[in-house]
Amino acid sequence: MSEPIKVVVTGAAGQIAYSLLYMIARGEVFGKDQSLILHLLDIPPMVGVLDGVCMELADSALPLLHKVFPTTDPAVAFNDVSAAFLVGAMPRREGMERKDLLSANVKIFKAQGAAINQYAKKDVKVLVVGNPANTNALICSHYAPTIPKENFTAMTRLDQNRAKAQIAAKVGVQITDVLNVIIWGNHSSTQFPDVLNGNVKVNGVEKSIFDAVNNKAYLQNEFVETVQKRGAAVISARKMSSAMSAAKAACDHMHDWWNGTQPGNYVSMGVISDGSYGAPKDIIFSFPVEIVNKKWKIVQGLKLDDFANSKLVITGKELLEEKQEAMSVVQD
Known part of the structure; x- marks a missing residue:
């Protein structure tokens, strides 16, 4: 068994972490031979x-x-960590506008960025x-200027998984038969789930998702809206947000x-934008990426039609507005 690596999970007393910690500790993330030291961070009322x-x-x-360290101190939580799962955030409550949620949470992530900058490994992977x-x-x-911008990512994989599940059900295949579904843009209701470059195996034969579904109206309307609103649908049914x-x-x-x-094969990750596919630069935008030696790279040369391009403009605009509002909050 290899030397233990330190991994931090914030919001460690919350619902998502309750499932996440077990998966990590079982070896489903870093490997079945990689021993771990878990740092669990939460706020004092959750001790x-x-x-x-x-x-x-x-x-x-x-x-x-190997060991578990529960703490309320960011200096302890982020000390020498190789990977960080930043789960803890103020949840959106009924009647709360998205901008209210943004205002509360950017202050949390400003403080955590500063702690990562001071205490974490310089090659830390932050999700x-x-x-x-x-x-x-x-x-x-x-707020972590000594850590490469490429080391900070946002999760749009849940949206990708949701989109793959919808296509698998529509075509009548297993989830493993659906490849290269893309989530573009923001993890919000403006995200664009895109199958134009995806494939599906039907009876052992690989074909484009577009051809396999053979329903353009569905792919541009019901499918997109289902994925965009899936989180709200889960809350409505479960009375709690998506956790598992x-x-x-x-x-x-x-x-x-x-x-x-x-x-x-490529996967969707929110990463720092270099302007690929016309996305605004210097925001965290979900792109299709390929990963080699722990480094992601945006997949280039994919086809986008007018419908897709129009959706990328909408989600990019929202992210620019969020950035502007967030920066005004943290600089107050």
């Missing part, structure tokens, strides 16, 4: 719950789990799950970042 989580981790008798994830990741990176599926997506995201993607 009692955090103690219960630590008891459950101990009682799970997980061979890879922001807490919403608004794209803009929180941007703010976190802004969000934890699984966070594991998928970090697993692929750590271990790489298969040749010809």
Whole structure:
């Protein structure tokens, strides 16, 4: 078994972390031979719950789990970590506008960015799950100037997983038969789930998703809206936000970042924009990426039609507005 790596999970007493911590500690992210030291960060009112989580981790008798450190101190939480899952954030409450949520959360991520800058490894891989994830990741990176901007990412893998599941059900195949569905832009209702470059295996034969579904109206309307509004649908049905599926997506995201993607396969990640596909520069924008040696690269040369381009403009505009508002909050 290899030397333990330190991994931090924030919001560690929360619902997403309850599923996420077990998956990480089982070796589903960093590998079945990689021992771990988990740093669990939460706010002081959650200390009692955090103690219960630590008891459950101990009682799970997980061979890879070397040590667990629960804490309310960012200096302890981020000390020497190689990977960070930033899950903790103020949840959106009924009647709360998105801008209110943004205002509260960017202050949290400003502080965490500063702590990462001071205490974490300089090659730390940071995944922001807490919403608004794209803009929180941007703010976190802004306040961690000694960490490469490429090391801060936002999670759109849940949206990708949702989109793949919808296509698999529509075509009548297994989830593993659906490849290269893309999420463009923001992790919000303006995101664009795109199948124009995706493929699906039907009876062992690979064909384009567009041809397999053979329903342009569905792919441009119901499919897009279902994926965009899936989080709200889960809340409506469950009376709580997505937790199990969000934890699984966070594991998928970090697993692929750590271990790489298969040749010809790409995954969706919110990453710092270089202006590819006409997206605004210097925001965290979800692109299709390929990953080799723990480094992501935006997939170039994919086809986009007028419909897709119009959707990218909408989500890019929203992200620019979020950036402007977030920066005004943290600079007040």
